Amino acid sequence: MSMLTIAMPKGRIFEEAAALMQEAGYQLPPELDESRKLIIEVPEENMRFFLAKPMDVATYVEHGVADVGIAGKDVLLEEDRDVYELLDLKISPCYLAVAGLPNTSLNEVAPKIATKYPNVASTYFRGKGEQVEIIKLNGSIELAPLIGLSDRIVDIVSTGQTLRENGLVEYETIVGITSRLIVNPVSYRMKNKEISTLVSRLTETIEEKAVQ
Amino acid sequence: MSKLLMFEKPVGMRDTLPHIYETKRKLKEAAEQEMRSWGYRFIETPALEYYETVGDASAILDRQLFKLLDQEGNTLVLRPDMTAPIARVAAAKLLKERVPLRLAYSASVYRAQQREGGRAAEFEQIGVEMIGDHTLSADAEVIALLVSVMKKAGLEKFQISLGHIRFIDELFQQILGTEERSEQLRRFLYEKNYVGYRDHVKNLPLSSIDKKRLLQFLDLSGGIGTLKEAVNLIEGSAGSEALDELKTLYKRLEEYNVDQYVTFDLPLVSHMSYYTGLVFEVYAEGVGAPVGNGGRYDDLLEKFGRPAGATGFGLRVDFLLEALEQLEDEEGIHCILFSNERRVEAINEAQRRRAAGECVLLQDVAGVQDVDKFTESCKHVTFFVGKSSSEGEV
Incomplete structure (x- = not known):
């Protein structure tokens, strides 16, 4: 399994995005948002997280330095980046x-x-x-x-x-507007297994939350 | 705009420095040699074409074209790809010769970057076009050659995703009935907006079964089993024609022994209208965008007045270099430094070595300020300095 690099948005969306990831069973380090470190590795999940300005998340993903990102639909509409918009996370409406x-x-x-x-x-x-x-x-x-x-x-x-x-x-x-899971087109193919797992775990969590 | 500084270049224009040039040359030579050995003949076309002809027929978006005017006021474009110019030549001249045509190219193409840096506006593309052959054997050959070229270029970790435009058309037509509604959905695929696609489908006035078919379609990617799942989405025999093609194609690729590089990705839409059947994209590890793409474009030649089936691929040399990572070491240049007294001796030695195929640099010591620095990158250094025959090799 190759490592997934995930771009997370700072600020307003961050907490909800991190909570969703945790509900989906991902062990995020608690220091993620307080830390001054820009890049945090989570070897247990084979993932690497970094925090970016929400407006920049799609840019990192388009250029392929992040495989996956969480970005508001407002950013996607404004930036029009060449990325897959795979999931509506239904957070930060x-x-x-x-x-x-x-x-x-x-x-x-x-x-x-x-x-x-x-x-x-x-x-x-x-x-x-x-x-x-x-x-x-x-x-x-x-x-x-x-x-x-x-x-x-x-x-x-x-x-x-x-x-x-x-x-x-x-x-x-x-x-x-809600937040979306976006994916780089090459990562979508080359890391298909890892990304499919992430997508199905998140989908499950989102559907559970919708029922509640 | 502020006054330009002397070192500035237009956005997206890049220099190729010697060590990159060497790596690129080797990569291109390996690729070109492979294409030649499959019987493809290389051609060149002009950098400038008419906007109304090649510019309009090209698959590249209008806003990405570099446009300029000639003296008569015609709009010209810097060629944004090689497929449209080759279609022009083929229709006007070459198709009168032996058909099918197997043509290859290795040339710079130009695409304006409006938003920001980080992407090349001029880059080299290397590829092939097979014109006048409508069979699946042609498509299979093109993909097999693509795999072979990638390997010869030194790449091992890459993947080709295959889709089929007619399968999408058939499925959408069956469920949605009108071209207009199909196009709406196709645009979501083209924009890679699966969230938008799902929302749109949920709001369509369709039976829940049909909605489910459209939603399941998004998951149709993976190995050969994908095609079996796809069959279940299509009703009747009419729709499976494209799937049969993909199945046969896969068998052909197995015969070429390249099937391990191929996966299916049926929602793949590389372009809104250009391709007419098979489409594919090539991905390599470590590069954030497809290193190449291709497919069947049976309508293009007709625009130039001579209908003919065609298929081909193009690879971006800059992305292939990025995937290679490792750059060539400085070529093994032999450096001969001489002083005036032994000039003739040095020239003779240089000529002897050049005749034997070495790269030899001949340099008057008097012209060098720092000998150590100058010879640093040379593999071998010979001195012809002073009166005696104190020939020293470092």
């Missing part, structure tokens, strides 16, 4: 939405949209037949309409609390 200040409409000459997801936003508005100008931001997207940078934002919403606290309202829902 949220959705991408268009939001803005209440009772406002888009600027008619140059509607401006601030977002961390320029590709998703651009595809969405083109699909609606609207030409908009996308402004890429890296965080605190809610600030943009408040300070007058943009008419709307496109961002991840999980509870809606951040929007409410900032006096913003949702205008449209774009698409629902």
Whole structure:
């Protein structure tokens, strides 16, 4: 059996992803998220884990330095990487939405949209037949309409609390998001056995959780 | 854009330094020799082609094409693959000769990289095209040759995944009824989005049995047993035509004794419309993307005005090098250093050794600043320095 290298997302998704792996019976080291070590080997499972920025997970997998990764559908939509999307892990549910200040409409000459997801936003508005100008931001997207940078934002919403606290309202829902198991196309073939085992164990766990 | 610095190259363009060049040369020579020994003849085509002809017929996506204009305003492309140019030559000229044609190529192709670095925009491809033979024997030969080329290139750990576009078409047509709905599903496969495929199937207005058939289809990969499972998904005899082809092909590959390199992967869709039957991809350990691919493309030649069945494969030389890992040592260059007094002696010695097939470097000592550093990488060093015949070998 050859070793599987798995890219895990830091932050919000990490805990749920790690919990799911543990429920599926994988012995993850408890120090995985506290440790300053970037790469952690788990010889008992013949696996190697590393933590990456959620936005980068698909990049590591596409280039084949990770065989498998856990990434949000938002990342997959935005990055459009050449990877297999094998499983919906049904964790970290949220959705991408268009939001803005209440009772406002888009600027008619140059509607401006601030977002961390320029590709998703651009595809969405083109699909609606609207030409908009996308402004890429890296965080605190809610600030943009408040300070007058943009008419709307496109961002991840999980509870809606951040929007409410900032006096913003949702205008449209774009698409629902959950985390996915992604696999490099070559690893999918060359390490087929290891990956099939991982997929069937995770599938079982996900189905059990769905019944509960 | 900021002013370019003198060392910069366009994104994805790479230099080949001497030690990589040597490894690459050996790899290519071994591969080319193998193709020649199977009766394939090498051809070259121009780097520039018309966008409207070769560019349009090529399997490579439009956004990956390097485009430029000629003086008359025609759009040109840097050839993104070799199959379309070869189809052009075959249709226009060669198919009037002996058919089937067995052609081979070893050439650079160009594909623009928009997003980021880390991928080559120019790379060499080596491959074959068998044109004018519609039989499975042609497909089997191409795959057997592919295995043989991989081995001759020094690779042992590789795998070829086989699929069949017509099986997918037949299955989808049987269950979904319309081409439009089939194409939707095919696109999920092409995008490798199995989650999307499953969700889409679950929401289709189909019987639960049909849904199950579509879902089970995703698991159709593995050894020869896969084909038996596939038969169960198809209703009636019509659908099993493609499966029969795969079965026969597998038997042919056993006859070539290359079946151990082959597995089936029926959901494999390499391209939305290009291939018409068998498709395959080649994977090697240690390389994150397929090192090669191929299949049957019976519709391409028709675009150039002369319908003919065709099949072939292309391998990426840069990925093969990556799979080899080990680079060649510096060639065994014999270094002769001489001083002015013994120049003639040194020249004669160099000529004698060159005639015997050695690589000999002749260097005037006066032109070297640091002799140790200069001779470091040479396997043998001979000095013709000073008045006496103090010939020393290091």
